[in-house]
Amino acid sequence: MKRTQITLSESEIPEYYLNISYYLNKYLGKLPDPPLNPATKQPVGPQDLSAIFPMELIKQEVSLEEKIAIPDEVRELYKLYRPSPLIRAHRLEKMLNTPAHIYYKYEGVAPTGAHKLNTTLAQAYYNKKEGVKTLIAETGAGQFGSALSLACNFFDLKCHIFMVRVSYDQKPHRKTVMQIYGADVTASPSLKTEFGRKMLQTNPNHTGSLGIAISEALETVMKTKGSKYALGSVLNHVLLHQTVIGIEAKKQMEKAGEYPDIIIGCVGGGSNFAGISFPFLADTLKEKNKTRFIGVEPTSCPSLTKGRYQYDFGDTAQMTPLLKMYTLGSDFVPSPIHAGGLRYHGMSPLISFLYNEKLMEAIAYDQKQVFQAGIDFARCEGIIPAPESCHAIKAAIDEAITAKKEGKKKVILFNLSGHGLLDLNGYDKFLHHSL
Numbered sequence: 001m002k003r004t005q006i007t008l009s010e011s012e013i014p015e016y017y018l019n020i021s022y023y024l025n026k027y028l029g030k031l032p033d034p035p036l037n038p039a040t041k042q043p044v045g046p047q048d049l050s051a052i053f054p055m056e057l058i059k060q061e062v063s064l065e066e067k068i069a070i071p072d073e074v075r076e077l078y079k080l081y082r083p084s085p086l087i088r089a090h091r092l093e094k095m096l097n098t099p100a101h102i103y104y105k106y107e108g109v110a111p112t113g114a115h116k117l118n119t120t121l122a123q124a125y126y127n128k129k130e131g132v133k134t135l136i137a138e139t140g141a142g143q144f145g146s147a148l149s150l151a152c153n154f155f156d157l158k159c160h161i162f163m164v165r166v167s168y169d170q171k172p173h174r175k176t177v178m179q180i181y182g183a184d185v186t187a188s189p190s191l192k193t194e195f196g197r198k199m200l201q202t203n204p205n206h207t208g209s210l211g212i213a214i215s216e217a218l219e220t221v222m223k224t225k226g227s228k229y230a231l232g233s234v235l236n237h238v239l240l241h242q243t244v245i246g247i248e249a250k251k252q253m254e255k256a257g258e259y260p261d262i263i264i265g266c267v268g269g270g271s272n273f274a275g276i277s278f279p280f281l282a283d284t285l286k287e288k289n290k291t292r293f294i295g296v297e298p299t300s301c302p303s304l305t306k307g308r309y310q311y312d313f314g315d316t317a318q319m320t321p322l323l324k325m326y327t328l329g330s331d332f333v334p335s336p337i338h339a340g341g342l343r344y345h346g347m348s349p350l351i352s353f354l355y356n357e358k359l360m361e362a363i364a365y366d367q368k369q370v371f372q373a374g375i376d377f378a379r380c381e382g383i384i385p386a387p388e389s390c391h392a393i394k395a396a397i398d399e400a401i402t403a404k405k406e407g408k409k410k411v412i413l414f415n416l417s418g419h420g421l422l423d424l425n426g427y428d429k430f431l432h433h434s435l
């Protein structure tokens, strides 16, 4: 009988996160350039970061250990939605009439609807353990904010979220989700910070950006006792936590009796793409196999495909350490596309490094192509994907069409990072030709 869902049991929830830096160090003999202190241009030390992150996360940021144990308390919470299913897209394959086998790992089963909870549960746990009382963060589309709000709720932490204005207006339900879990939510740019007030002076109708919201969150952390900052992507420790996706997917592919030729994920800051890819990339580094890894971004925010690989600030106010990454410039304000989670000027240093080393590829699509792919997918598979995830779907469809032209049975695996049930506004505009 042909299998559609490949599931794992609760006992197969990963016991550790997989650290790609170990493999880069061991098999490539190279690591990404370190973050620099903007004033001294020296690598940032643990003490530079201790004002905003708990020590355990700072350690994970620079760790060269192969595996980092997942705390029992975090695994207990993962049981609410993990292991997530791996699904063979039989109906999509049939619609495309392709010899390719298409699999997707579905992270939309998380209570908040996307992969972000994988890292927020870990981050809330380590902060709580080190005595932190409040977590402060920014959110783009609201996915990270929702996931952080729920994690803070579970670990009895206060939560304050700066939400990019355009998403706050386009996706008001996300604000409600965060408030249900008990968080304070502020539209950014806001009047609550010096930097926000400055932005609003230059443009009272500013649509905001992730870079600006990061600046407001950091400013608030500096002014709030017992608080720390949380980031939903970009940094090594966040990517590390997402490897639960790929560790599970590897086991599931084994059960399906296949190994992917192509692995695809959408890229905003790079965390879900890293999550699905790194456990397979570890094989590639070790065994020199030919698996391709493709990150997919919007043409309106093309950090990998059009950006420059250089040191840049992570935020608009230039408060963060300098990160070596593909960047469009920290003052870049992307157009307000519906895939809010992909509107970041930079890219994770690890993904940037791997792309520069040609161990990963990238492609960009425009918003209309991407929504069409999402609708084709929904009509075949039922799931309405997040606009971010539609980017990965579009690339998977294109690869499956190429496989058909070449007459090759390619195995394609993509990460379906979240569902789009709170993103219907964008779909509505697309369907009624006003996008």
Ligand SMILES: *Cc1c(COP(=O)(O)O)cnc(C)c1O
Residues within 6 Å of the ligand: 114, 115, 116, 141, 143, 144, 232, 233, 234, 266, 267, 268, 269, 270, 271, 272, 273, 341, 342, 386, 388, 389, 417, 418, 419
């Ligand atoms: C946040 C988000 C993304 C983009 O973030 P990455 O760190 O690149 O994964 C993609 N998809 C969804 C559904 C998101 O919520």
